[in-house]
Amino acid sequence: MSQLLDIVLVAMTLSLAVWTVMARDVFSATVGFMAFGLLLAIIWVQLAAPDVAMTEAAIGAGASGVLFLRFIARRDALGASIGKPRPDDAPVPTGLRIACGALCGIVAMALGIAVLALPSPAPSLAQAAAASLPRTGLGNPIAAVLMAYRALDTLLESVVLVLALIGIWSLSPDSAWGSSPDPFPSPAPAGPLTLFARLLPPVGIIVGIHLTWIGATAPGGKFQGATVLAAMWLLAMMAGLARPPAIGATWLRVLLAAGPTIFLAIGFSGWLFADAFLAYTDAAAKPIIVLIEAVLTPSIAAILAMMLIGPPALAHMRAPDT
């Protein structure tokens, strides 16, 4: 029975992937991609990996999808402002299409071969990860991997997010630097969305904090929690209840940098109190990890939200001061 569900899931995911690649316009492809992410999340649940499933649903389907939709809207608006109502997809040269297809085919084949070539049973560090779990004071082995065994990866991830945001911001024209990103187009009709944006955030903020907090002992964690928090902020901005902050504002920059900075500082203090970079003493492991998650979550939430709002640009191309 469960095998039948698996087969249906895999068939749906594969056909949706093909459909997304074949889709003619960007909007349809984006919608297909978001649905693909949700199906993938269900597959992760079937594989008993709820942590990955939540990340896939929140970041892969949710945040990435909104990022693409926002890109399409901005592209069309930018096109309209320079007199090209739909700067539509120029036909891609056939040679490039073939090259892309071949490259994707090679990558897919290499991955397939790698998976099939795995020895059975596959090598696993799960035993070792579970054995050291009591030393971290955590109950969720995933959190132990992310925050203790491989904390360096998580540190670099949070730094990469800041770098990505700097990359997005640097797309803004000189005249717009430091000002607010373009607000979302005011929704029409405003009523339903405004009501929704007033009702949902109180619940969503609690859910976001809960996801982060529970991550130490059960599936969840700061990325999933931060995505929910970012979504609540974005919802308020979409409904026009909050304005995007100026990207030059000091409070915003402190908020964005605080998480990675404190994480890095704790990493260096590992040399003083434990024996290596990012090492924690056994007694202090749990409080330190909770502290890192607590400072990292608001930063990641703010970074994700600012990434989705995008750089300040359009308003400055139309009018000098808006």
Place this chain on the structure above:
Amino acid sequence: MSLLLNGFTVLCVILGGVFFLAGTVGLLRFPDAASRLHALTKPDNLGLGLIVLGILPRVADPVDALKLVLIWVLVQFGAGTAAQLLGYHARVDRRAR
């Protein structure tokens, strides 16, 4: 008693599934945006509601039961808002044409 509860669960979940099936058929077959939206909101509301109702007696922890009901309520708000926005834009698009 447990037979009765099991029967209740099976009945509710199957009924909920029927609403999802009917909603999907409606989404694919109905002629215009407004009626397709109508088809879409039925599974969100009644379909999910019946499935949650069916699962409720099987949940041991009352907090988990509360979470299930909360999920249903939140989906109501989300689906209702999305339907309003989609319906409005469908009407504007039709007038523009």
